[in-house]
Amino acid sequence: MNKRSGETYHHGNLHGTLIAAAIELIRDKGPNAFSLRELAKKAGVSHTAPYRHFKDKNALLVAIAETGFKTLTERTRNAAMQFDGDPKRQLIETGVAYVELALDNPEITQLMFGGFIDMEKCPKENLDSEADNAFQGLVNLIESGKQSGVFRNEETELLALATWSMVHGLAMLITGGQLCGIADEQDQVRNLSAKVESLLMEGILTR
Amino acid sequence: MNKRSGETYHHGNLHGTLIAAAIELIRDKGPNAFSLRELAKKAGVSHTAPYRHFKDKNALLVAIAETGFKTLTERTRNAAMQFDGDPKRQLIETGVAYVELALDNPEITQLMFGGFIDMEKCPKENLDSEADNAFQGLVNLIESGKQSGVFRNEETELLALATWSMVHGLAMLITGGQLCGIADEQDQVRNLSAKVESLLMEGILTR
DNA sequence: CATCTATGTATACGCTGTCAACATTACTGT
DNA sequence: ACAGTAATGTTGACAGCGTATACATAGATG
Numbered sequence A, B: 001m002n003k004r005s006g007e008t009y010h011h012g013n014l015h016g017t018l019i020a021a022a023i024e025l026i027r028d029k030g031p032n033a034f035s036l037r038e039l040a041k042k043a044g045v046s047h048t049a050p051y052r053h054f055k056d057k058n059a060l061l062v063a064i065a066e067t068g069f070k071t072l073t074e075r076t077r078n079a080a081m082q083f084d085g086d087p088k089r090q091l092i093e094t095g096v097a098y099v100e101l102a103l104d105n106p107e108i109t110q111l112m113f114g115g116f117i118d119m120e121k122c123p124k125e126n127l128d129s130e131a132d133n134a135f136q137g138l139v140n141l142i143e144s145g146k147q148s149g150v151f152r153n154e155e156t157e158l159l160a161l162a163t164w165s166m167v168h169g170l171a172m173l174i175t176g177g178q179l180c181g182i183a184d185e186q187d188q189v190r191n192l193s194a195k196v197e198s199l200l201m202e203g204i205l206t207r
Numbered sequence C: 001c002a003t004c005t006a007t008g009t010a011t012a013c014g015c016t017g018t019c020a021a022c023a024t025t026a027c028t029g030t
Numbered sequence D: 001a002c003a004g005t006a007a008t009g010t011t012g013a014c015a016g017c018g019t020a021t022a023c024a025t026a027g028a029t030g
Helices: A014-033 A036-043 A057-081 A087-104 A106-113 A125-147 A156-175 A186-202 B014-033 B036-043 B057-081 B087-104 B106-113 B125-147 B156-175 B186-202
Strands: none
Touching: A014 A036, A014 A057, A014 A106, A036 A057, A057 A087, A057 A106, A057 A125, A087 A106, A087 A125, A087 A156, A087 A186, A106 A156, A125 A156, A156 A186, A156 B156, A156 B186, A186 B156, A186 B186, B014 B036, B014 B057, B014 B106, B036 B057, B057 B087, B057 B106, B057 B125, B087 B106, B087 B125, B087 B156, B087 B186, B106 B156, B125 B156, B156 B186
């Protein structure tokens, strides 16, 4: 139960320490350059110690991606809660929160969606169910918006997919560096994602 | 000038062969598991031969991403050309082509957008200018659609960004496996991307 | 206190990207 | 035609990587 590190043979809370340190490392070097051995060194343990807590490097990455999806669910839900009863505003703020989170954590976002995780090897249920949680919030939001007559009476899943795609695409373009100069700063991003989502709501065609 | 391989000390066209073989390898194993040494073996040369044609592993990946952006530009432009004079249809077909290409080449798409390429080390102009070409086509399309009164009179760049984000997001969700079961098959994808883009045009709100 | 299990270490293996030194071929100018 | 040089390929070496195996230590349980 000794939580101080460096003094005892047993670390006390390696599992948590590893995840925290890994997130830090990935933030520094990107998910591509991240290595288990450097992580172990940073955590002050031997390079095979992580294997007592994670079957694989892949398993560690999955764990980190999970935390990413959890905070994604939290943030978007919080954003929606702040505008309860105003589905239109809720949708916009959810999207803004999504994009802002991606901008704050580009490397983790890439880890979550970029193909660094080997889906064949991972239990996959965990990750998918976490991602589903985030998506489900969106579905609920749209469903209630439909019932109050704000959103069109299209298939809910389709509406949700459209909004998700829009926001996700913007987030990925930003974190991928494709929008350099257009959307670097925090407030630019806030503005941009709100505008883009307004377009989705109002439509692009003339009337 | 001898183009037959395997008989001469000099290969004749290693550069091209390497790129072709690399694309095949990445298709098989994903961009994450791709290795230079395996590539060299596949091409039938020593493991350092690629360094005569590419400064880095990163440089090779950049070259492959470039070809990806080139075919993306081609395909979307072709799709648009087939419906010249009908901007609405053009926009939809451009998007469908974008998503279909991504579905056909998920690993290359991940390579292009997923953060596998180290932007610090790469000349970056090449890659960005290629990506800009693809984007510019979209901008032109929207501009002409605005002038013929089909699209709303919003800032062109913003409209282009919105459509790009939408389509790109859908493509990334599909290639990332986030839409398993919803959009696996080719015709499902065609249908889905067309529907989603119609939503962007018509808008989500009730009128 | 003895024992079992959880957790950490030491060592070894093959694979990786990359560098330096060398070999072979193609191209160049005289 | 031929010498010299640049382009292209090979060999060997190095450190770093993920991971399997065998061993060490400590906490928990009886």
